[in-house]
Amino acid sequence: GQQLNQSPQSMFIQEGEDVSMNCTSSSIFNTWLWYKQDPGEGPVLLIALYKAGELTSNGRLTAQFGITRKDSFLNISASIPSDVGIYFCAGLDFGNEKLTFGTGTRLTIIP
Amino acid sequence: NAGVTQTPKFQVLKTGQSMTLQCAQDMNHNSMYWYRQDPGMGLRLIYYSASEGTTDKGEVPNGYNVSRLNKREFSLRLESAAPSQTSVYFCASSRVAGARLFGEQFFGPGTRLTVL
Numbered sequence: 001g002q003q004l005n006q007s008p009q010s011m012f013i014q015e016g017e018d019v020s021m022n023c024t025s026s027s028i029f030n031t032w033l034w035y036k037q038d039p040g041e042g043p044v045l046l047i048a049l050y051k052a053g054e055l056t057s058n059g060r061l062t063a064q065f066g067i068t069r070k071d072s073f074l075n076i077s078a079s080i081p082s083d084v085g086i087y088f089c090a091g092l093d094f095g096n097e098k099l100t101f102g103t104g105t106r107l108t109i110i111p
Numbered sequence: 112n113a114g115v116t117q118t119p120k121f122q123v124l125k126t127g128q129s130m131t132l133q134c135a136q137d138m139n140h141n142s143m144y145w146y147r148q149d150p151g152m153g154l155r156l157i158y159y160s161a162s163e164g165t166t167d168k169g170e171v172p173n174g175y176n177v178s179r180l181n182k183r184e185f186s187l188r189l190e191s192a193a194p195s196q197t198s199v200y201f202c203a204s205s206r207v208a209g210a211r212l213f214g215e216q217f218f219g220p221g222t223r224l225t226v227l
Contacts, residue, residue, distance in 0.1 A: 031211055035218075042115075042201050042218035043154070050211055088153065090216075097142075097161050097209035098169065099216060103153040 006102030019076040021105045023089030031092040032072040115219035123225045124192045132187040134202030142208040143185035147198040161208040192226045
C-alpha cells in the first residue's frame with residue numbers, strides 16, 4: 001500500500017526552537033491533514049488543509065498545502081515540552097475513500 | 112460527548128485464541144475504520160465501513176473480520192490470533208468517507224494487543 005514520505009523521521013531540539021517537517025507524495029491529494037500522537041494515545045487532528053497553496057494556523061502550528069498538491073509542510077514555533085510526540089501527515093483524494101498516512105516524525109525536546 | 116471509545120485497552124492472547132475488539136462513536140459519523148500501528152510502519156488500514164451496512168478491505172485485511180453492528184459500533188475480530196498480529200489497534204470515524212470536507216478522521220485511544 002502507498003504511504004507518504006515524511007521527513008525527518010525524528011528530531012531532537014531544545015525548548016524554544018522552531019520546528020519544520022514535511023510530507024511528500026508521488027500522487028496528488030485534495031486534502032492534507034496533520035495529526036499528533038502522544039505516547040499511549042490515539043492520533044489527534046491538528047490541522048486540515050483543503051486547497052493548494054492554503055496556509056492555515058492553529059496556535060503555534062502552521063501548515064501549508066503545497067502548490068503541486070503533492071506535498072505539505074508543518075511548522076511549530078517556539079516549541080514547548082508538550083509538543084513532544086509523533087506527528088503524522090495524511091492525504092485524501094476524491095477518488096479514494098481512504099486516508100493515506102505518512103510514517104511519522106518523532107519530536108523529542110532535549111532538556 | 113466521548114468521541115471514539117475502544118475496549119479493551121490492553122489484551123494478551125495466546126496463539127490460536129480469538130477475540131473481538133470493540134469500537135463505538137457518539138459523533139453520528141457515517142464512516143468508521145480500523146487501523147494497526149507497528150513501529151516504523153505508521154498507520155495501516157485493516158478494514159473500513161464507509162456507511163452503515165457496508166464494509167471493505169483496507170491494506171492489511173488478512174486474519175481479520177469486521178462487523179458494522181449499527182451506525183455507532185464497528186468491531187474487529189481476530190479468529191485465530193498469531194504473533195504477527197501483535198500491534199496497537201486504532202478505531203477511527205469520520206462524518207463521510209473520502210470527502211473533501213468532513214472526511215477528517217477522529218481516532219480512539221487504541222487497544223494494545225500482544226499475541227504470545
